[in-house]
Amino acid sequence: MTSVNVLKISDFIILFSKQKYFNRWIIFFIDLFFSVLSTFLVFATLGNILKISLPVHEFIYINLFSILCSTICFLSCQTYKGVIRHSTFTETGRIAIASFVKAALMIVVLSCFIHSLSFLQVFLGGLLDLFLIFFILTIFRALLIIMYSMIVRSVANNERLLIYSEEDAVSNSPATSLWKQSDNYQIEGYIRIGKRSKIRIGGCPVYSVKDQLEFNGLVNRKGIKAILFTDYHAVKAESERLVRYCERKKVRMLMLPTVDELKGGTVNLRNLPEVRIEDLLGRDEININLKEIADELGGKVVMVTGAAGSIGSELCRQLCTFGLKQLILFDSAETPMHTIRLELADRFPDVVFTPIMGDVRMLARVESVFKTFHPQYVFHAAAYKHVPLMEENPCEAVHTNVQGTRNMADMSVKYGADKFIMISTDKAVNPTNVMGASKRLAEIYVQSLSIAISKGLHPGKTRFITTRFGNVLGSNGSVIPRFREQLAKGGPLTVTHPDIIRYFMTIPEACRLVLEAAFMGKGNEIFVFDMGTPVKIADLARRMIELAGLIPEKDIEIKYTGLRPGEKLYEELLATKENTLPTNNAKIFRAKVREYDFMDISILITRLVDLSIRVEKLEAVKVMKSIVPEFISKNSEYEKLDK
Incomplete structure (x- = not known):
């Protein structure tokens, strides 16, 4: 019997973790219940403290008025429509406004219809009701978020990752808030290079590492499988440091898509795109009007x-x-x-x-x-x-x-x-x-x-x-798609000459x-x-091998085939x-x-x-x-x- 109950509980937990969101009307009625409960507790407590003898019918009217005022405020402010686990300060603001308007309406209505209470007593009750309902609804959402996170962590088999961006670019990135919508990844926190700082961003810890050894320790300790870069500039800035750490530790590197890419449907949040060699070689994009x-x-x-x-x-x-x-x-x-x-x-x-x-x-x-x-x-x-x-x-x-x-x-x-x-x-x-x-x-x-x-x-x-x-990076028939095909086949990567160089753009x-x-x-x-700085094709081949988590000349050979007809060693x-x-x-x-x-x-x-x-x-x-x-x-x- 016990095993059956455990099984049912575990099934419920898994089902709960897979829910995208609760029905909004369930949230509405829970909020309404808490709002009326708040009014009940406030005026019951106020009557006991101030020794006020409230007739039963007036006490019932107060709670009925609470139902009416709460319904009006919650419907107007739409506090029940937000996905709770993605709640932000905007949602908290909605709750605050709804609580304030409800209290104001209650003060006006009770002053007119409840004669056993003075205006000062009604005002005090409304003020206490305001603070209590705001507190209850906020705590209710916070507990749901914490519970959801704990359950997801306990049953989900998502890929654990850390987010990297330069300085405060995380908070300024237009797509930063969107990664939370992915079911395939579990955000463990943020990673920075250099000085340690005991801070949190969006409730997630910020980890600092100074070198490869500390990076390896963090990855092992937290079970990190990937690093998420918030934009191209972050990848470029770390191409010789954090990117190298990831290559040596064989940690996947992912790129956060832009809002335009998400709208266009070229990428999705279920399977984030990996950092490509183009992201490392490209330069700052042209600014055009x-x-x-x-x-x-x-x-x-x-x-x-x-x-x-x-x-x-x-x-x-x-x-x-x-x-x-x-x-x-x-x-x-x-x-x-x-x-x-x-x-x-x-x-x-x-x-x-x-x-x-x-x-x-x-x-x-x-x-x-x-x-x-x-x-x-x-x-x-x-x-x-x-x-x-x-x-x-x-x-x-x-x-x-x-x-x-x-x-x-x-x-x-x-x-x-x-x-x-x-x-x-x-x-x-x-x-x-x-x-x-x-x-x-x-x-x-x-x-x-x-x-x-x-x-x-x-x-x-x-x-x-x-x-x-x-040369255009990644164009049809160019060197990078050719190298990718050769890598997929286990090599070798063919380069015409050890010293051949080319200029590249995306x-x-x-x-x-x-x-x-x-x-x-x-x-x-x-x-x-x-065109910026030229790239030696042999170095490009080595970097692509490293990005694949392999070792050049050990796991994958680089083979030199000689210049082709009409081919220059150095471009103009x-x-x-x-x-x-x-x-x-x-x-x-x-x-x-x-x-x-x-x-x-x-x-x-x-x-x-x-x-x-x-x-x-x-x-x-x-x-x-x-x-x-x-x-x-x-x-x-x-x-x-x-x-």
């Missing part, structure tokens, strides 16, 4: 080519927040287009967008889109980007990157687009491969066309703007640069970004005083480049495209080198053309 960009793009028809790609899709996500009249998605990749279509429909149901399958190389298809929709802003992200593949297929690089850009630019002019923003690459600077050279040729065409329009040598009003940036950073360029550009400019520095001019944004510069005559370039590019259509590889590359004399091939079969 979102309101000014929204004012410029709001109510406009905007077209994005390559809309299903890494940059294009992120660009579409950001554009969806600016109140566009219509967003046109243009891409030739069917499945990725279907994926981005479903995502945008789910995340931005109020945005009018139209996905269109098409190829920038097909002039008739491109013109049909411009003729139908008349886009006012064109973001051209469609391109072939992989260096080794384009080195092997130079004619396809020309056909897509050069001819495709020409088609888009010509149609933008013909159908009166206001701005054309081309997305280029750092590999267009002193190119050593076909891909970089093809992007430089595309830059040359749109810039020369823009200059011709501005000088009145070519009809049209379109302003052309180009943006250059380096996909959101790249898209912010494009949006800023679209806003600040007046026409004819090529904007470049301060995009922004220097010698090759750029400053802009209003300290991170964005305007490149100094040679100007070309539009008519001459048109003739040369027509010849180049004809060679590419006929797949005359060597002749096509030779023409590319004649137009872009700084194009010197490296580790490539086309080196013989440079002699």
Whole structure:
């Protein structure tokens, strides 16, 4: 019999711990009971102390009035609607207001209808009732919170974690209060590095550690499985300290999602995203004036080519927040287009967008889109980007990157687009491969066309703007997804050369640069970004292995495969005083480049495209080198053309 009772109790405890919240009317009637009980106790005690002989019927009236006044106040202040275990000072304030209004109403009503009590006695009773009901309701909620926490801790098998943030950023983070809604994690407290401080935040203790040894002791003592970072800046600040402690102790590192991510549905609180290598390598994001960009793009028809790609899709996500009249998605990749279509429909149901399958190389298809929709802003992200593949297929690089850009630019002019923003690459600077050279040729065409329009040598009003940036972290086919795949297979991680370095930026950073360029550009400019400090790819591989909780060269091998055709050991520095001019944004510069005559370039590019259509590889590359004399091939079969 005893075991049955124990079983029933344990079942009740588990059931209680899984309850999201009690029915609000249960809370309402419990509050009402306590309120009437408070009135009963106050006036019963007051009658005994002051030796007042209250008639039974008047005492009953007092309690009936208490029911009426309490009902009015609780319904008005909605004290019963809050989820008790997430109660804050706001909820306590509601209780205080309800208690005060109830006491005030009671004083007024009793003064009029209860003649056995003087006004002073009624006022004293109301005042005592105010304090007692506030105390009872507050203690009731506090006990429920404590009981719930104790039960959850005793039966739940949640992952225990500590929260880290810089200084007081925890309390200022817009998403900080949301972690309590997750059922998968149990917050043990906060962690800080350095001086010990005996404080609590939100009822949780703050633990301080000075080094790896103290961190290990805290993790072991509290059974910590993860550290939760509140934002990107916290991760970046601790990339060489707390992050290292976690790597060595094999403690998971989680990132608190932003409110925008939660609203967009890209992440959820049941399974928080882990810290990625992108969070460690990225720099402070570009500060852009979102309101000014929204004012410029709001109510406009905007077209994005390559809309299903890494940059294009992120660009579409950001554009969806600016109140566009219509967003046109243009891409030739069917499945990725279907994926981005479903995502945008789910995340931005109020945005009018139209996905269109098409190829920038097909002039008739491109013109049909411009003729139908008349886009006012064109973001051209469609391109072939992989260096080794384009080195092997130079004619396809020309056909897509050069001819495709020409088609888009010509149609933008013909159908009166206001701005054309081309997305280029750092590999267009002193190119050593076909891909970089093809992007430089595309830059040359749109810039020369823009200059011709501005000088009145070519009809049209379109302003052309180009943006250059380096490698994009996590983009399709880039080194980081490749390393992740190799890690999942147990290695090795393949790096072309021990000393190869690259400049990196995140996909959101790249898209912010494009949006800023679209806003600040007046026409004819090529904007470049301060790429910060270059990263050695071999170090990147080691860090990714460590983030996975493994040891480089012991658990996972790093294998060097040699430079690929057309690949540089060191990328060109995009922004220097010698090759750029400053802009209003300290991170964005305007490149100094040679100007070309539009008519001459048109003739040369027509010849180049004809060679590419006929797949005359060597002749096509030779023409590319004649137009872009700084194009010197490296580790490539086309080196013989440079002699």
